[in-house]
Amino acid sequence: MADRPPLPYDFMPAVPSFELRSDDVADGEMMSDNQVYNGFGMSGENISPSLSWSGFPAETQGFAVTCYDPDAPTGSGFWHWVLLGLPASVTSLPSGAGSGAGLPAGAFHVRNDYGSKDFGGAAPPAGETHRYVFAVHALDVDSLGIDDSVTPAVAGFNLRFHTIARALMTPVYGH
Numbered sequence: 001m002a003d004r005p006p007l008p009y010d011f012m013p014a015v016p017s018f019e020l021r022s023d024d025v026a027d028g029e030m031m032s033d034n035q036v037y038n039g040f041g042m043s044g045e046n047i048s049p050s051l052s053w054s055g056f057p058a059e060t061q062g063f064a065v066t067c068y069d070p071d072a073p074t075g076s077g078f079w080h081w082v083l084l085g086l087p088a089s090v091t092s093l094p095s096g097a098g099s100g101a102g103l104p105a106g107a108f109h110v111r112n113d114y115g116s117k118d119f120g121g122a123a124p125p126a127g128e129t130h131r132y133v134f135a136v137h138a139l140d141v142d143s144l145g146i147d148d149s150v151t152p153a154v155a156g157f158n159l160r161f162h163t164i165a166r167a168l169m170t171p172v173y174g175h
Contacts, residue, residue, distance in 0.1 A: 012135070013160060018056040020136055020167035024049035024095055031132065031173045034095075037114070037121035042175075048081060048098025048119035049134070053091055053167050056138040060088050064137040064144075064159055066152075067119070071130040074113075079152035080132065081119045082110035084144060108148045110155045117148060122173035129174025138165040 024047075025031050036044020051065065063086040072078035081098055085107040094102070098119020100109060109117035124130040137159050144158040 012156075012163065012166065015163055016057070016165040018053060018136075018138065018165050018167045020051060020053050020134070020169045022049045022051050022134075022169060025132075025134070025169065025171040027169050027171065029171050031122055031171045035121045035132075035171075036173065037123040039114070040123040041126075042121070042123045044121050044123075046119065046121045047096050048093070050095040050097075051093045051134065051136065051169075053136045056136075056167070057165050059140065060138040060164065061142040062086055062088050062139045063090060064139060064155075064163075065093065066133075066135045066137070066156075066159070068133045068135070069122070069124075069130050070133065071124070071128070072113075073125065079113045080121065081112060081134075082152050082155050084108055084110060084146070084155060087142065106143075110148055110150055110152055113152065124174055126175060129172050131170050131172050134169045134171070136167045137163040138167075140164045 034045045034047045036042050038044050038046045065083040067081035069078040111117050112120045114120040139162045141162050
């Protein structure tokens with residue numbers, strides 16, 4: 001990983017940052033089997049980590065949560081989680097929220113690169129350690145005007161133009 005940017009690293013345009021915490025994962029630290037995919041030759045629990053955030057701009061109208069692996073050998077990275085439509089009143093997600101259970105009204109998942117609308121855990125090729133960029137995007141709108149039929153790239157395009165601040169945490173996983 002010597003040729004990679006240091007952690008944390010934001011792959012989106014620069015915006016102010018705020019605080020992101022988790023009881024399950026830590027910046028630069030190895031994730032547990034709880035956050036590992038169950039498939040693709042992996043036998044993890046596929047549970048999204050707890051996340052909580054604070055210090056975002058007062059004008060925030062909503063949030064989005066994403067998890068992206070920039071090290072995937074695809075030429076375009078790999079989207080593990082795209083959760084949109086979180087109201088500004090939501091400042092935390094419990095462990096397992098990526099399954100879709102208990103999400104607030106209006107929140108929805110966009111298909112990840114596994115092809116499902118939920119959190120998909122880490123599954124790097126054997127012998128590789130990858131970074132998993134968890135981001136909470138503070139938005140200047142309460143809706144991006146898109147639905148769950150869009151691709152992660154289209155969601156990211158819309159996030160690019162409406163994110164006023166972003167909180168990042170980049171744990172790693174390898175086997």
